[in-house]
Amino acid sequence: MSRLLLLHASPxxxxxxxxxxxxxxCNAWQSQNPRASIVxxxxxxxxxxPLQRGYVEAIVDGSPHHHDDFTLSEELIQELEACSRLVIATPMHNFTVPSSLKLWIxxxxxxxxxxxxxxxxxxxSLQDKPTTVIVTSGGMVTGxxxxxxxxxxxxxxxxxxxxGISNVRFVYLEGMxxxxxxxxxxxxGRRALATDPLFAGSV
Structure with missing residues (x-):
């Protein structure tokens, strides 16, 4: 079953x-794919x-995936692995990603x-998947x-x-x-999503 993971990174x-x-x-896409799910x-x-000392030591020691310090990391990675499509809605903060998205990374x-x-x-090590990043910025950042x-x-x-995810496209909401x-x-931005291969024909 197709599954879409939607991440909100804005405060x-x-x-x-x-x-x-x-x-x-995403809702328009799901309406045309009724057996699909959105997480x-x-x-x-x-x-x-922020990552703690135990996590870093577990990495250095080559600890197994089920190590206690990897519990949340495993949950988020498995969620990413399970989706067939990924959508991220994020602002641009101080020229780059906000802290919430950086920590997820x-x-x-x-x-x-x-x-x-x-x-x-x-x-x-991950399978490639269609990924769309919707970027909101107060100023103009492209062109x-x-x-x-x-x-x-x-x-x-x-x-x-x-x-391992190279199929990444960006939609910019600039000058907001x-x-x-x-x-x-x-x-x-809506028009750009309408032509995005992930959503084409459903927006």
Whole structure:
């Protein structure tokens, strides 16, 4: 059965503007795939703690996957493995990912579990899957109109690529701090999702 994992990374949770259009797209997709399921995670409500010493020592020691310090990491990794599609709605904070999403990455990007080393290079252990990242920013971050750096896009490409997920696409809701363009940007985001291979024909 097809399963979609939807991650909310905004402090506003599912009420954030990026999450709003993500909901619309995911619900439309599910309506056309009634046997499919949607699993949601509000990463702020999850309230992940920074990785602790026991976790680091378990990595260094090569402890088995069922080690107590890997319990939450295993839960999140298995959730990621179980989905056939992944959608992330995230703001851009200080030019990059918000802390809630960074902590989720710290828990799922794990040596010996989601990637290994081969000839000194990191090689992903997960199966590739369609992944759509909906990025909300107050300023303009793409194209000639960009007014601030973007350290989010390539970072996420590198993170998912390290785990074996290369089919990653981005939808940008830019300039959302400007009331005169915010609604137009939201509509442009909906149109972009409508042509996204993950949602095409269902938005």
């Amino acid at each position: 506003l949770g599912s009420e954030a503007r990026g999450s709003t259009i993500a909901y619309q797209a 949601e995670r509000d990463l702020n409500k999850l309230a992940l703690e 710290d828990y799922v990007l794990r040596h010996g579990r989601t990637f290994t080393y081969q000839s000194g290079r990191k090689v992903g 000639a109109a960009a007014s601030q750096p973007d350290h989010l896009t390539q970072y996420l490409r590198d993170v998912f690529g390290t785990m 701090a400007r009331l005169d363009v915010a609604m137009d940007m939201l509509e442009a």
